[in-house]
Amino acid sequence: MTDLAAPAALPKPRRDILPVLLPVILALAMLPLIGSASSWVTLTVASLAMGMMIFIMASGLTLVFGLMDVLNFGHGAFISVGAYAATLVLLPLAPYVQADSLWLNLAVLAPAAVLSMAVSGALGLVVERVLILPVYGQHLKQILMTTGGLIVAEQALYALWGPQIIPLPLPTSLRGSFIIGDIAIAKYRLLAMLVGLIVFAGIQLVLNRTKIGLLIRAGVENREMVEALGYRIRRLFLGVFMTGSGLAGLGGVMWALYREQVHASMGNDLTVLVFIVVIIGGLGSIGGCFIGALLVAMVANYGGFLVPKLALVSNILLMVAVLMWRPRGLYAVTSR
Amino acid sequence: MTDLLTLAGVHTHIGRYHILHGIDFAVPEGQSTMLLGRNGAGKTTTLRTIMGLWQASAGRISLDGQSIEHSATPDIARLGVGYVPESMAVFSDLTVKENLILAARDGPLDDSRLEWIFGFFPALRRFWLSRAGSLSGGQKQMLSIARAIVEPRKLLLIDEPTKGLAPAIVVALIECFAEVKRRGATILLVEQNFHAARELGDKVLVMDNGMIVHRGEMAALATDVALQERLLGLSLETHQ
Numbered sequence A: 001m002t003d004l005a006a007p008a009a010l011p012k013p014r015r016d017i018l019p020v021l022l023p024v025i026l027a028l029a030m031l032p033l034i035g036s037a038s039s040w041v042t043l044t045v046a047s048l049a050m051g052m053m054i055f056i057m058a059s060g061l062t063l064v065f066g067l068m069d070v071l072n073f074g075h076g077a078f079i080s081v082g083a084y085a086a087t088l089v090l091l092p093l094a095p096y097v098q099a100d101s102l103w104l105n106l107a108v109l110a111p112a113a114v115l116s117m118a119v120s121g122a123l124g125l126v127v128e129r130v131l132i133l134p135v136y137g138q139h140l141k142q143i144l145m146t147t148g149g150l151i152v153a154e155q156a157l158y159a160l161w162g163p164q165i166i167p168l169p170l171p172t173s174l175r176g177s178f179i180i181g182d183i184a185i186a187k188y189r190l191l192a193m194l195v196g197l198i199v200f201a202g203i204q205l206v207l208n209r210t211k212i213g214l215l216i217r218a219g220v221e222n223r224e225m226v227e228a229l230g231y232r233i234r235r236l237f238l239g240v241f242m243t244g245s246g247l248a249g250l251g252g253v254m255w256a257l258y259r260e261q262v263h264a265s266m267g268n269d270l271t272v273l274v275f276i277v278v279i280i281g282g283l284g285s286i287g288g289c290f291i292g293a294l295l296v297a298m299v300a301n302y303g304g305f306l307v308p309k310l311a312l313v314s315n316i317l318l319m320v321a322v323l324m325w326r327p328r329g330l331y332a333v334t335s336r
Numbered sequence B: 001m002t003d004l005l006t007l008a009g010v011h012t013h014i015g016r017y018h019i020l021h022g023i024d025f026a027v028p029e030g031q032s033t034m035l036l037g038r039n040g041a042g043k044t045t046t047l048r049t050i051m052g053l054w055q056a057s058a059g060r061i062s063l064d065g066q067s068i069e070h071s072a073t074p075d076i077a078r079l080g081v082g083y084v085p086e087s088m089a090v091f092s093d094l095t096v097k098e099n100l101i102l103a104a105r106d107g108p109l110d111d112s113r114l115e116w117i118f119g120f121f122p123a124l125r126r127f128w129l130s131r132a133g134s135l136s137g138g139q140k141q142m143l144s145i146a147r148a149i150v151e152p153r154k155l156l157l158i159d160e161p162t163k164g165l166a167p168a169i170v171v172a173l174i175e176c177f178a179e180v181k182r183r184g185a186t187i188l189l190v191e192q193n194f195h196a197a198r199e200l201g202d203k204v205l206v207m208d209n210g211m212i213v214h215r216g217e218m219a220a221l222a223t224d225v226a227l228q229e230r231l232l233g234l235s236l237e238t239h240q
Helices: A018-034 A037-068 A075-090 A094-098 A102-135 A139-161 A187-209 A211-228 A233-259 A266-281 A286-306 A314-325 B043-051 B073-078 B096-103 B111-120 B122-126 B137-149 B167-182 B194-200 B218-223 B225-232
Strands: A177-180 A183-186 B003-014 B017-028 B032-037 B058-063 B081-084 B155-159 B186-190 B203-208 B211-217
Touching: A018 A037, A018 A286, A037 A075, A037 A183, A037 A187, A037 A211, A037 A233, A037 A266, A037 A286, A075 A102, A075 A139, A075 A233, A075 A266, A094 A102, A102 A139, A102 A233, A139 A266, A177 A187, A183 A187, A187 A211, A187 A233, A187 A286, A211 A233, A211 B073, A211 B096, A233 A266, A266 A286, A266 A314, A286 A314, B003 B043, B003 B186, B017 B032, B017 B043, B017 B058, B017 B186, B017 B203, B017 B211, B032 B043, B032 B194, B032 B225, B043 B073, B043 B081, B043 B155, B043 B186, B073 B081, B081 B137, B096 B137, B111 B122, B111 B137, B111 B167, B122 B137, B137 B155, B137 B167, B155 B167, B167 B186, B167 B194, B186 B194, B194 B218, B203 B218, B203 B225, B211 B218, B211 B225, B218 B225
Parallel strands: B032 B186, B032 B203, B081 B155, B155 B186
Antiparallel strands: A177 A183, B003 B017, B003 B058, B203 B211
């Protein structure tokens, strides 16, 4: 049978759902090991919240990696800068943050988050034009330039805000937990999960329902052909880079509120975690990044509870295990 | 007849390798020009250099009188150049529909043009919402060509479209290119299938070692067995 007389329907592509099931399998497998249902729920919710925050920080990096093959070791700078930018709103308006009103708290948090994203996104514009543009296609130089950029950004934050850790208390209405029986679920973790899901849904919507999204997906797969169709992928990349930087800034604020403190090295501290997530997920894959972030957070939380001594290496072990199973990550999008 | 595309003294280096050695040729508007030659002669490099995917290190390339040797690939595409690479390069994660939506730069897909394309390649209608990665090799080639003609283009650069395809598909491709030409497009086509080249070609260029070693009418080459053997190492008759 020739292709011209093709069958009425192609065999349906096999849906690769195993990676999607991994977090569920892992969570259920931990239940008997942890023993207490309330501890399991607490750890699981903590993992989901932490995973969502890491996903927000890592989502831009995976697209940058996948789309332009750029190794941005300075991604952590956007996280730190985003967190510091939020302090410009949250600290002067501390009375509103401490007010016992959800609406007043959100009225302060929202502009803080927007400012963080704007400042980090603008920094992303500068970094792409100044540091990355001259070294496209040169991985070693990209690593050197972006690592240098991270160091400069970190030292600039120390110079501007001082070396001390800045306390960033949670808004009053987001403190504490909802108590269901003997299970306590922290309010802020629920908010983090909600924001993470909104960001994930938003990215999926853009990638799957808009022409820009089609271009990004196509560019991740074959940027040369996208250019041959008449699209300037450098501009697209700049947009993705700025958006990814902005999301890293948003993740930075959320992480700072989660830890209730801001310090200049927080982005650097998170860089390894973010890279592990991107590698586990598969370069350029948002779905893989999402699952990778959940897995990393689960392994950190469950591992820290069950075998505290393993906590420091648990994510490396996870990455090794995933790469032994799927050498190009959970969902391979690019051939890199 | 005016020339739509001209190359004058074009050299291309890839790394330290000197691939194109000062090629000169012209592609007349509204005609099909076949670029023939053995593997490694520089045919694909010529198309990629015209498309700006590799920069010419010397020489001049002009399209419709406009110099494009220093233009970026997207700008060249926007001058009305469609490109079908040898690898087909369909976006396998996107559906057939999404591939064509991307190719339609100037607006939404034109239904009547789609119907025209489906007339040549009915499989594309059938698999409209299927992922391009799940198509067969022939269907991917159809999609790659459909992408290049989903909007009218002045010039089509097509790299070995019939390679590895079943004869029935090759016939459909030849019909498609002939109709595209009738609608006014100019075609520069790299081909190893001499039967297809003879069916389609008005003009012929033969390359060897990064140089043009013959140029002329396709009809003349098709009837001159000795010339075929000298230039290409085999004759059209024996190849059919």
